[in-house]
Amino acid sequence: MRKPNVTSTDVARRASVSQSAVSRTFTPGASVSEKTRERVLKASTELGYRPNALARAVISGRSGLIALLVAYLDNQFYPVVLEKLSRSFQEHGYQVLLFMTDPGRQDEVVHQILQFQVQGIVMVSATLSSTLAKECADTGIPVVMVNRYVATSSASTVTSDNIEGGRMVADLLARGGHTRIAYIAGAEDSSTNRDREAGFYKGLAEHGMTTIGRAVGGYTMEGAAQATLDLFSKDKVPDAIFVANDHMAFSVMDVIRNTLSLRIPEDVSIVGYDDVPEAGWKAYDLTTISQSPDRMIEETVSILLNQLENRAVRKRAAVIPAQLIVRNSTRKPVEF
Amino acid sequence: MRKPNVTSTDVARRASVSQSAVSRTFTPGASVSEKTRERVLKASTELGYRPNALARAVISGRSGLIALLVAYLDNQFYPVVLEKLSRSFQEHGYQVLLFMTDPGRQDEVVHQILQFQVQGIVMVSATLSSTLAKECADTGIPVVMVNRYVATSSASTVTSDNIEGGRMVADLLARGGHTRIAYIAGAEDSSTNRDREAGFYKGLAEHGMTTIGRAVGGYTMEGAAQATLDLFSKDKVPDAIFVANDHMAFSVMDVIRNTLSLRIPEDVSIVGYDDVPEAGWKAYDLTTISQSPDRMIEETVSILLNQLENRAVRKRAAVIPAQLIVRNSTRKPVEF
DNA sequence: CTGAAAGCGCTTACAG
DNA sequence: CTGAAAGCGCTTACAG
Numbered sequence: 145m146r147k148p149n150v151t152s153t154d155v156a157r158r159a160s161v162s163q164s165a166v167s168r169t170f171t172p173g174a175s176v177s178e179k180t181r182e183r184v185l186k187a188s189t190e191l192g193y194r195p196n197a198l199a200r201a202v203i204s205g206r207s208g209l210i211a212l213l214v215a216y217l218d219n220q221f222y223p224v225v226l227e228k229l230s231r232s233f234q235e236h237g238y239q240v241l242l243f244m245t246d247p248g249r250q251d252e253v254v255h256q257i258l259q260f261q262v263q264g265i266v267m268v269s270a271t272l273s274s275t276l277a278k279e280c281a282d283t284g285i286p287v288v289m290v291n292r293y294v295a296t297s298s299a300s301t302v303t304s305d306n307i308e309g310g311r312m313v314a315d316l317l318a319r320g321g322h323t324r325i326a327y328i329a330g331a332e333d334s335s336t337n338r339d340r341e342a343g344f345y346k347g348l349a350e351h352g353m354t355t356i357g358r359a360v361g362g363y364t365m366e367g368a369a370q371a372t373l374d375l376f377s378k379d380k381v382p383d384a385i386f387v388a389n390d391h392m393a394f395s396v397m398d399v400i401r402n403t404l405s406l407r408i409p410e411d412v413s414i415v416g417y418d419d420v421p422e423a424g425w426k427a428y429d430l431t432t433i434s435q436s437p438d439r440m441i442e443e444t445v446s447i448l449l450n451q452l453e454n455r456a457v458r459k460r461a462a463v464i465p466a467q468l469i470v471r472n473s474t475r476k477p478v479e480f
Numbered sequence: 481m482r483k484p485n486v487t488s489t490d491v492a493r494r495a496s497v498s499q500s501a502v503s504r505t506f507t508p509g510a511s512v513s514e515k516t517r518e519r520v521l522k523a524s525t526e527l528g529y530r531p532n533a534l535a536r537a538v539i540s541g542r543s544g545l546i547a548l549l550v551a552y553l554d555n556q557f558y559p560v561v562l563e564k565l566s567r568s569f570q571e572h573g574y575q576v577l578l579f580m581t582d583p584g585r586q587d588e589v590v591h592q593i594l595q596f597q598v599q600g601i602v603m604v605s606a607t608l609s610s611t612l613a614k615e616c617a618d619t620g621i622p623v624v625m626v627n628r629y630v631a632t633s634s635a636s637t638v639t640s641d642n643i644e645g646g647r648m649v650a651d652l653l654a655r656g657g658h659t660r661i662a663y664i665a666g667a668e669d670s671s672t673n674r675d676r677e678a679g680f681y682k683g684l685a686e687h688g689m690t691t692i693g694r695a696v697g698g699y700t701m702e703g704a705a706q707a708t709l710d711l712f713s714k715d716k717v718p719d720a721i722f723v724a725n726d727h728m729a730f731s732v733m734d735v736i737r738n739t740l741s742l743r744i745p746e747d748v749s750i751v752g753y754d755d756v757p758e759a760g761w762k763a764y765d766l767t768t769i770s771q772s773p774d775r776m777i778e779e780t781v782s783i784l785l786n787q788l789e790n791r792a793v794r795k796r797a798a799v800i801p802a803q804l805i806v807r808n809s810t811r812k813p814v815e816f
Numbered sequence: 817c818t819g820a821a822a823g824c825g826c827t828t829a830c831a832g
Numbered sequence: 833c834t835g836a837a838a839g840c841g842c843t844t845a846c847a848g
Contacts, residue, residue, distance in 0.1 A: 540844090
């Protein structure tokens, strides 16, 4: 037996009150007498009534929906962020509309998003074309990009202090006595890669050093494996590699140990970036930089909710301090 | 400059047609002349009109929303499933509403879900109380539980053939010449654990064998680490362990190698379940059972969409064949 | 093919 | 506090 959808009118009839009274009962802060409220609640339970959130959204202009755009989840950093973000929005009374985007097809997806009257958009490691960013801004929908930075955009950004993070890695490797340092890049066009690399070179320069090699892994494990082989096919092989993120670093470590039969950290030190859960697993025990996902999420939610409540607020760019996590994939600096 | 929301009426006015004509232009299959359509489209572009999907949902009774309930994402199996499911629903024209649930608070969450008039619910490794399952059934909202099975429920289920999977593991270990075999369980009350364990014992029995020990890891890495220490603190230590899932198996392997200083597979063989991406990483190279997530997702989407289109369809229980993936965490059977 | 009109389920001034 | 009424943006018979 399938119940036809129960509406506020049905409840009103049963409780012998007006439809408005039913609506008020389910509107926090609306004025209803205790007696009316009780009758409405009783009738609602009996009929199995549940307010239609969609109709409410249409009339109130507040959908309670936040769109979350994610490009891929194989790098464990994203599930972590996704889970924390979702929980946080839920706790604040918002629902999360999830969109998996393909690079390049993001604009198409955003069109769908806008149809659903989302109140805000969070993009994780994905960037919005400037046209679309403007479109959102015009519509008054705040956009926060997490882990990516686009200068021209009207969107807010939340990123780790990638430049400082890169610098810290350089410092650790330099003080560890490494002399043949290499870098494995992520996607060349990503702001995270640019900043981590820039900070890394800056940090090396402070020690009067530079890299002996560079290869591009494109943020994939396969790319990183190939990049590693490339670096070790040269005359001068690295004694330390900074890999643009942990996800690639695991692949680099596997190749170094299993294909090249070298020891970590005795022959080569490896440093990653992100401090994803696997970095703490003993098989890798990877020295890395924590992006402090908790703080990133906190900032993201706070920026977005602020903009929802006070539409005058301008975009913001939050930079979360980087934190060095020293494990055993790197030789210890002498001072340690 | 913030555009006020553009509505179909605005477009109608600009295009000098009726509001109905605008609506029809955006309704696939509705009858509009080419001339009208063009005028509407032109006006829409000029004004930046986008149909309000929420209003459409209210009137048509089809929200186009599917709720996805996930309990946690730290086991990489879930992000994989989540990503594939989302993409598949998107491709079929549905949007995904994501809910992270806490065990025990699932009913509360489902109440919110129902308010959003979702057309279907997919629960990944989460179970619905029977009360709530009935509530959904009454409302005519199909529910599919992935990776969990509840006999009494009116929900459809999609699971790996966990019994056969467990049996295959037993067979592999028995034929590998192991004589002191142990089992590390997941959450005792989960159907996946029950079935994997039952199949495992059944398979051992076929070889006239049984286990020498059993410990409970509760599907967490910490629990699995402790379970491993417990098993190795007995007089008779295992030479093979079947761990209820890969996520725990990684922790087991770390403890065996780093804390107990034993070799895998020379001293102990390890088998997991799920074939998550990390199982293929060389540092673990874990023998495991693939749940064939692609096929699980395919079944899930197909069951749900079928029920949406033809409400007469009853619940279904799909069982996906298990597939043994032999890597190097296990001693090879003599026949190999 | 087209427009006027009714209606989806709700919120929210408005007047009492 | 309460109800009648207008209205959110849309779809969909209905009559032409």
